Amino acid sequence: MGRLSMTRRTFAKVAAVTAAALGATATAGQALAEQSDAASASAGEVKRIRSCCRGCGKMECGVWVTVQDGKVVKTEGDESAFQSAGNHCAKGQASLQAAYHPDRLRYPLKRTRPKGEDPAWERITWDEAYQLTADGIHANQEKYGKETCIFMGGTSRIWSMAPYGAFKQCFGSPNGIQANEICKGPRFYATTLNASNAYSWMEVVGRPRVFVQWGGASELSNYDDSCRMTVEVATRADKHIIVDPRQTNLGKEADIWVNLRPGTDGAVANCWAQVIIENDLIDDLYVRKWMNAPMLVVEEESFQPTPCSSAEQSASIVTRLLKESDIKEGGSDGRFMVINELTGNLSYYDTTADNPGWEGEDWTPATEGFVPQQAGLDEAGQEQGFVLDYVPFPDGLYPALFTEEGGREITLKDGTVVHVRTVRERYIDFLQDYTPEKVEEISGVAADTLREAAIIYATRIDPSTGYGNGGIQYMLAPEHACNSVQNQRACDLVCGITGNMDVPGGMRGSTPGWPYFDLAMCNPDSKEIPAYDSSKILGSENFPMIGSDCGPGWADATSIYDAIESGQPYNVTCGIGQTGDFMNQSNSLFAVEQLMKLDFWCSIDLWHTPCVDMVADVVMPAAHWLELDCIRKSQGSSGAFGATVKAVDPPGEAKNDLEIVVGIFKAAGVPYFDEATHGAKWLEGDEAVKHCNEIGLANFRILDWEDYKAEFQEKGWFDSKVEKPEDWGTYRRYQIGNGHISGGFPPTPVQRQGWNTTTHKQEIWSTVLESWLVNGVANDGKPEKVCYTDEEFTPDEVFPKYWEAPHGPVKDPDLFADDNSFLMTTGRRQGTYFHSEHRQLPWCRELWPVPRLEMNPVDAERLGLEQGDWVWIETDQHKIREVVDLYYGIAPGVVNAEHQWWYPELSQVDHGFKLSGVNCLIDRHAQDRICGSSNLRAYGVKVYKATPENSPFGNPVPCGDDGTEIIHTCDDPRLKDWMPDYESARGEA
Known part of the structure; x- marks a missing residue:
């Protein structure tokens, strides 16, 4: 395949011209849609509104909503939406039935009978609902402390995410029962440990040459690049592989079905890594330069892991990785040692320098690269983007991936002689427990099938591109068998060693702004929002990572329910639920039994759900997506952003969640907006919605919400490759300092090369898991206990170790x-x-x-x-x-x-x-x-x-x-x- 080579600056200029052109005219597909609208509008009774469907909550399908005589009569797919290609599934089409359902919640309500009985709901005003909620929580906090309240959140509808942030800040409690503990969160956390937050998202819209679906059926529902896009990519890929215990809808068309025993995903992923390395199918330069593979591990068990410093970690990190401070008095504990293959001498990567880099390197962001030629993008009207060329090591340096037999002898600064081997060597040793023959016994998949799938995935169809065949769309199933983080780490490392990190069709992370934060969370500019004490988060007593500075960011749902029952480590007595429920994790019977014991609970919802009618004391009716305005960006790697646009008013007194959140803040006496910026601490109605959305538009070329909606209506979905060419439009961003960005925000990434880890490399050897679980930095230096057994974490937890499910056929x-x-x-x-x-x-x-x-x-x-x-x-x-x-x-x-x-x-x-x-x-x-x-x-x-x-x-x-x-x-x-x-x-x- 030919290359169109250029510099990144030239590419950015071309993209700017493209953005300007898009501002002047719509694409052909969009123009046709507008013609259809114009024809309908001539009768004066029909309005066609471009919007974003939220029928499932996990996608950003572009849709058209037809309103006739003030009623929604039809929703249909928007063919011009590049991320969904006109898709509109049964759930989306049924949205008008949800909006006009006779059982919708329409008015604020309060319970008049004890829990467990018919609530005998009584209608109240919004002011009463807000004040009852604030007072109910404050009364419990005065008696038991701030942490007594909990917040339950559901899926990622951007306007209803207050339990993930805003309510915690409003009431000063760190405790949330969050769906992301069992949905995407473990993936995000695994890639945070390995490289950077949320790099579990794969750029399906980038048309990978080999399409791997692992543990899910995104052709049906609930994924960022789903349904029609998945089908198009799968049918056009050179090879299609599914890894799943059931044959999915597309599975019958796949080239290979890896029909594994449920729960054995981690073993299969490690098997792929073993086969790929054994067959020398790795991306050698990426592995040497951007993974911690060449770093040196002290072998002797008598060696006490030593502290290290890094610009990326504020937590305590102690590691067996050899540092300059281990071998030299006054040496830096942020310089990680390697062996220079060219000289045989020690060299290092310095994580603590003002400009971190390899010995002898004066790092500057990469500039040279080329425009890829991914098949199918041009015809779909998608931007190709810009792939940075790999930047070589400094002259005279080439880190070794292997040491001599028995390891290299190194004299520590105290005179002790130890042996060191590379992380790559230790990883190879670890993977010997995952050969195809051994994993056949674990997973039930034939060794030949395992070997064939791994080789097909890793063998580059077009080596001239300089990058791999695509990432892995690993989905929900590997998160649910009690080995969720390590399963996802294993998949992430397979993508890393094959050169599929931040490349076309590879693992790219969450689309960066706009918006750069969830709108139902607090205004980040406010100076009056109280802080909460994350050290008191429930679950940290059972899972040390949850309470650590390197933790996943949620409280543990089961630990919360246990605390309600026992009063330990403290009382939990009240809370707010916002479109969340108790049925998604932990044991549902035990969960609701505990929630019914709470002194106060407020539910914000559309329906009389089990949680509403069994648990709530106050109910606030929320608007449906057809009834609200909200900016929306792709949560995954499509690069799309647009808006959900209000088509009709909500029924009764139902409100946009953004208004509800601001109202609760006001009743609690906590400013939501920065008064100096927005003119008031609390705004109401459309003004509240407008200002929330304009916070999300900060630094975009369109700052006014009405102007943004107008351009979206006329031109369609925005493409981050066009709008942010030097960020999302560029691949291999770890070479320009953008690999340190956490998910889609903050809007300005840290300008350092590499990844967001202790070593600045994608970590095969996890320094965080080594420190907290193996070396027990929170447990007086002793290995932590596994939560549901008496087993201790073992030294090989630094790698993505596979553990059998506790109630599977091996363990039980x-x-x-x-x-x-x-x-x-x-x-x-x-x-x-x-x-x-x-x-x-x-x-x-x-x-x-x-x-x-x-x-x-x-x-x-x-x-x-x-x-x-x-x-x-x-x-x-x-x-x-x-x-x-x-x-x-x-x-x-x-x-x-x-x-x-x-x-x-x-x-x-x-x-x-x-x-x-x-x-x-x-x-x-x-x-x-x-x-x-x-x-x-x-x-x-x-x-x-x-x-x-x-x-x-x-x-x-x-x-x-x-x-x-x-x-x-x-x-x-x-x-x-x-x-x-x-x-x-x-x-x-």
Whole structure:
């Protein structure tokens, strides 16, 4: 493939011209869309609004919303949106049914009866709701301290993320039950440990040559580059590989299916690394220069790890990596030693210098590079970007990846002689436990298949590009088997050693601004926002990383529920939930039992969910995405940003979450806005929304929210490659100082070369895990204990060590002794629901009326089961019912259940979540050993037929407490009761 070589400055100038041109005219696809709008508008009754769908919460699909006579009558995909290519799934199309649903929350409410009974909700004013909430929390804090309150947050709808930040700041508590503990968070944290925050995001829109889907079905739902984009990329890729215990929708078209046993992802990823290294398929220069592979490890166990300094870490880091301070009096503890292959002498990388770099290097940002020629981008109207050429080592330096046999002898400054070997050598030793033959025994995947998949992935189809075939779209499944952080570290390192970090189609991280922060979090410029004490975060008593300066940033949900029950380490008595629920992690039964004990709870939601009706004392009605204005950027690597644009007014008195958050701040007496900048500490209504969005637009070329919306309506989605050519438009940003940026913000990255780690390198050997878990910096120098066993963390935790799931067939074989024993996985993606959402939408429910348990027909025949039979799924915690769905795409002995089901049609306060809620089955203390995430997959269950004899009310179909059946057929007349109610008070925006 030919190259168009140029300098980065020239590329930036070209991009600036492109941006100017886009400001003058729309693309052809956009122009056609506008022509369609113009034709419709001639009648004077129809308005077509460009917006961003939030039907699932994990994507940024561009859509058109048609409003006729003040009502939304249609939503459809925006073909001009480069990140979604016109995609608009069933969930998105059903959004108008959600907006006009008769069961929507419309007014603020307060409970008038004790919890556990019908709440007998009473309508109140917004001022009352705000003040009851602030007073309820303050009263508990006066009695128990600031940390007594908790905040529960759901998925990443940018306007409703206050539990992740704003409420913690408003009330001074560090404790949040956050969905990211079990969704994306472990991935973000793993890449933070390895390189930089959120580099788990893959640039699918970059059209990788080899497309690897690992543990998910993004062709269906819930991922940043999903559905139509995934299908296009998969079908056009030279090779398509899926790694999954079930054959996904696209899996039947894949070139290779790595059909692993649930929970063994880490072993398979390490196997790929072993095969890639053994076959010399690594990116040698990247491994030497941008990973800590050539750094030296002191071998002797008698050596006490020593402290080190780094501009990137404020926490205590002690490591076996050899530093200048270990061998020389007065030497720097931030200079990490390597062996110069050219001379045989020691050299170093200095992390503490004013301008960090290799010995003899005067680093300046790279400038030379080329425009890639990724197939499919030009025809899709996407920018190619600019790939920086690799910058070589300084003259006279070439770090060695190997030492002599037995290691190099080094004399420490106290005269002790030790042996050192490179991190690469130690990593190779570690990987010998993960050869294809050994991993076949672990995962059930044939050794030849493992070897073939790894070689196809790593063998460059076009070596002339200088970069790999693409990253790995590793998704949710590897986070759920109690080895979440290490599983993701293993995948990240496979991408690193093959040269797929920050390259076209590779791992790029989160799209940088705009906006550069979540709008429901506080104004970062405010001088009056109180701080909270992160050292008191719940979970740190069980998981030392959670309370560390190098921690993942969340409280542990199970630890919070345990604290409510025990009062230890302190009392938890109140909180706020914002579109979050207790069904997504930990054991749902235990969770809600504890939440019902709280003295006060406020829920902000659209629906009467189980959490609202069982737990809340005050309820605040939130607006739907069709009813609000909010800036939106891609949370992943598409580079797209645009807006969700208000199409109609919300029903009753429902409000945009941004207004609600500001209102709670005001009632609490805490400024939300900086008065000097915005003219007031609190704003209301459209003014609050406008100012929140303009905070997000800071430093953009359009600063006014109305002007931004106008350009978005006319021209369509903004491309960060065009708007930020010297950042998102540039690949290999670690060579220009942008590898230190944490996710999508702050807007100005730290200008140092390399990655955001102790060593400034992508760390194969994790200095943070070594320090906190192996060397026990928080435990008097003793290795920490694993949370759910008496085992200690072992020295090889510095690498992505694989551990078996605690209730899988290896660790807990007694669970698999019976004929009706199965290994269960859950959480698969499907086209009609998003986690707990949409069960009350007729279009969705009639397509998928009941939860399904996929089972291999061989197993079903053995158990006397047929398609459509209700079955019991049982553990020692609880039992639930789902319907058998016979499927050859899942291995015998494995079943796949659906998650987060509840039944809005049941009027009882729990809405039947116990009937089919899969997380009622789990052991709440089976958790990831590093970050606390729950064991949501890869555990043993018993499955047997539901019969009249073993079912309540003599009915295998789940029923409410009064015997009312759930909706279980597509012709249930109750579905008609949920049809849109267009008569409720609302008006056109």
